[in-house]
Amino acid sequence: MSTLVPDLPLEPRESFGDDLVGMGSFFIDPEGAARRAFHKWFWIGPLIVVSIVAIITQLVRLPITQQVMETMSPPNGISDAQWARQTQISLMIQHIAVWCSPIIVVVLYAFQAVVLLAMCSILTVNAKYRTLFNIVAGCSLISMLEAIASVLVLRMKAPVSTLAELKPPLGLDIFLSEGANKFLMGFLGYFTIFNLWWIVMIVLVLAAAFRISKGKAFALVLPLILIGLVFVVIGAVFTGSRS
Numbered sequence: 001m002s003t004l005v006p007d008l009p010l011e012p013r014e015s016f017g018d019d020l021v022g023m024g025s026f027f028i029d030p031e032g033a034a035r036r037a038f039h040k041w042f043w044i045g046p047l048i049v050v051s052i053v054a055i056i057t058q059l060v061r062l063p064i065t066q067q068v069m070e071t072m073s074p075p076n077g078i079s080d081a082q083w084a085r086q087t088q089i090s091l092m093i094q095h096i097a098v099w100c101s102p103i104i105v106v107v108l109y110a111f112q113a114v115v116l117l118a119m120c121s122i123l124t125v126n127a128k129y130r131t132l133f134n135i136v137a138g139c140s141l142i143s144m145l146e147a148i149a150s151v152l153v154l155r156m157k158a159p160v161s162t163l164a165e166l167k168p169p170l171g172l173d174i175f176l177s178e179g180a181n182k183f184l185m186g187f188l189g190y191f192t193i194f195n196l197w198w199i200v201m202i203v204l205v206l207a208a209a210f211r212i213s214k215g216k217a218f219a220l221v222l223p224l225i226l227i228g229l230v231f232v233v234i235g236a237v238f239t240g241s242r243s
Helices: 016-022 030-036 044-071 080-099 101-122 129-156 182-190 193-210 214-239
Strands: none
Touching: 016 030, 016 044, 030 129, 030 193, 044 080, 044 101, 044 129, 080 101, 101 129, 101 214, 129 193, 182 214, 193 214
16 A cells, blocks of 8 residues: 655745745755645746756856867767867757756656656655656756856866866765776765765655655656666766866
8 A cells, every 4th residue: 555645735925926035945954845745836947047057057068078078089989070070069059958958857857757757656655746846856956066066166177178177076086096097986986975966866856755764765766867867977987087
């Protein structure tokens, strides 16, 4: 049988302005965040904020990325002409992706909520898709801070010369030397202060929203952690080391 969980009471008011102010609870207040998760349209606020930040940070990164790709030597087996063509296509795709950020963010929210809903079904937690969608949307504000921090570090660094340097180390990979194993770099690079913060908060918010143990809430989130870890490791392998 599924675990029946009474919804947390809604806030006295449920206006869009209140929800905008309430987004801050997803940084430090799991109980407050859990209450916001039951507001039907709460996700719109995080979507707007995260999308704006994504557009701005990507626009800042694009010129740096273009300079790196246009000045670096082509990979082995690729001619200068082929590399120039690949660079042109890659930059065009990135420019398109910048303005498609709201769509990409919504798709990400939807995917994460589907995974959580599937895990809720497996672990007999009675949860609605809309509530889970609101939770992942709210917690994405933490990931947004990592995008801001990454761009700030990138701007403060010396001229960037490799694709790997476009993703400055913000996690445990900061302790690795240049030329370290790519798999290890990717694995440790996943555990940034922001990702750890995101994991802790989404677990606490899920536990508060559905009145389940923190261990069970962590089990709900574990597939998302593993999926994110796989993508980070793959990214580190394809972009190479920081040497």
